[in-house]
Amino acid sequence: MAEKINESIALQDYLKAIYKLAEKSDDAVSTSAIAERLQIAQASVTGMVKKLAEQGYIEHKPYKGVNLTTQGHQIAIQTIRRHRIIELFLVEQLEMSWDEVHDEAEVLEHSVSDKVVNRMWEVLGCPDEDPHGSPIPNLKGEFKPQRRFTLADAPVGQLLEIARIKDKSPEELRYLEGLGLVLNAHLTIEDRAPFQGPLLIKTPERMFALDNAFAQAIWVV
Amino acid sequence: MAEKINESIALQDYLKAIYKLAEKSDDAVSTSAIAERLQIAQASVTGMVKKLAEQGYIEHKPYKGVNLTTQGHQIAIQTIRRHRIIELFLVEQLEMSWDEVHDEAEVLEHSVSDKVVNRMWEVLGCPDEDPHGSPIPNLKGEFKPQRRFTLADAPVGQLLEIARIKDKSPEELRYLEGLGLVLNAHLTIEDRAPFQGPLLIKTPERMFALDNAFAQAIWVV
DNA sequence: GAATTAAATTAGGCAAACCTAATCTTTTTA
DNA sequence: TAAAAAGATTAGGTTTGCCTAATTTAATTC
Structure with missing residues (x-):
């Protein structure tokens, strides 16, 4: 009976971190790697991971690691999309510098509504790359495939x-x-x-x- | 020994609410008025008000009401400044409509950094009014005086x-x-x-x- | 001025996300 | 393969900001 829970900041941060870690290792992601990335105590990560698994965002095999479910994957991608659009917007429209936008986007990605993000994206001309050259997924969460x-x-x-x-x-x-x-x-x-x-x-x-x-x-x- | 505490979202919301209520009544602001405005239980407001008073953001005379201190006033004004700049930015730069920007700004005013807000303000041409015609305080928190x-x-x-x-x-x-x-x-x-x-x-x-x-x-x- | 009503406060609790310390598992290494 | 080290988990605790219920204070009204 417990299903659609809070899409909180912590939730998004965890899913995003797991996504990024999985991207570079292909294996299941360890709790210590998550702890390291988010600068949070291991024990806290274990606790959170348990909740995320209960709610269907990830799969968790104790002592083995975690993987995103389709649902969790979707949220991670959307969060990354938000992040990159915000970065690009800050650089292009507000003329901020490349090395200061990351931290701003890290905060804003959790509070800017989809409507605003999409307006930003349109104003930018619906780009498929951010200022670091990273791909921006489209509205459906698909990346433009690239050979790199x-x-x-x-x-x-x-x-x-x-x-x-x-x-x-x-x-x-x-x-x-x-x-x-x-x-x-x-x-x-x-x-x-x-x-x-x-x-x-x-x-x-x-x-x-x-x-x-x-x-x-x-x-x- | 406890002084510079978290400038949290709740803190800003309370100070802003108190500012707005004081603006229209001139009297000390009652806890029930705050509760009504923020849609929070009275008892919760009493508790929060106590903390804010301890930390020097407001003065609280039990059963009588609260008033902002200079410090609290400053934070309230800066929060309102952020709110209005964001609203105006959303309307002018992202072509959003007048009646949808308030709720967006209500969230963003707590997470947009001063640097970003000031860049928005500059891009807008350093205006002293927002789309509702409300005054925007300048960097020092001063309003342009007007006879209205x-x-x-x-x-x-x-x-x-x-x-x-x-x-x-x-x-x-x-x-x-x-x-x-x-x-x-x-x-x-x-x-x-x-x-x-x-x-x-x-x-x-x-x-x-x-x-x-x-x-x-x-x-x- | 006593009784009713309204407003404010205290008391006790809860959920989210952390933390530290202690206790397993698993892996590595001698 | 037994011991040590590394990694993960459980247990118990904290803070923030909220809640309900009970109580106290102040204001109204008969």
Whole structure:
């Protein structure tokens, strides 16, 4: 008899975190990973996970991890959609800077109504990418399919264009910007060291080494 | 030792409600009035009022009522400023309608950062009035002073311009709109019945009677 | 001025989301 | 494979902001 519960802020944050973690590992998501990402105590996550499972947003196998159900997936995607539209709106319409919009959007994604988000989206011209180059799902929660690699997987010696930089801290973003690694910039991978080693990158301006950790965050076409 | 506490949503709602109630009565504000306005049980209001008083946002004389302190006043004004800027932004930039923006703003005023609100304000051209004609305080919380009356107090037989319509429900706003009573519209009071009775109003289009309750919500220049 | 009514307050509780500490499970390692 | 370490869960507690019911204070009215 208990079904349609509060779509609270916490709920959305958990589902979004699980979605993002699942995206990069493919496995069931561990409670500790969620705790780490949301900066919440493990025990609290266990408790919340239990509730979310009871209410049908996720599946939970104790000691094994969690997976989103269709219902949970839908909410996660919609939350991400909101987030990205808000980011883009702040950058394009309010002329805010790339590295300050993430935190704003993190708050607003929970309080802006669908109506307002959709108006923003229309005003922006119904884009399918946000300022980091991340895809924006459409109204039905579908992403526009794209063929992309991270720098860590992309072919050596080929001209590439940066299509996306996954969430990084403002400091890291500024570092990358300093190197000329921004959305739509062009570059070539000259060499890649083995064992997850650094990459040798050439841009129109210069040549430099990039740690593999960063390479995994940069998507190219 | 307990001083700078959470500037929570509830806090802002209470201070704003007290501000608005004080504005129209001049007296200390009763807990029941707050309860009525916020749709919260009286006992809950008493409890909250106690906390707000302890923390220095209001002064509370038990059984007598409350008044804002300078600190509480400041927060109330800033919350109202946010509200009005958001409303205006939604109307002007997102082309939303007059009667749907209030509820949106009611939520967003608590989560939009000062930085974003100020960018909105600049994009709007630093206005000093919102779409209802209500004044928007500037960054320091000062209102631009204005000489205005409600229809209930305005002189008979003189050409008036509507400068403000105080918060009314969407239904009521639509009723007024149907009569041609919108922001900046012109009209004349032909006659006013005694004992808080109805007014006889003439607009360029027609002539009609208006209940005194509505007259008190309409400000004119 | 005593009795009724209205308004405000106290008392005791609840739900959401956290937390810490203690107790399992599971995995790793010697 | 037994012991140690890592990860997950349970148990019990906190804070915020709300609720209902009971009580107290103030204002009205007969």
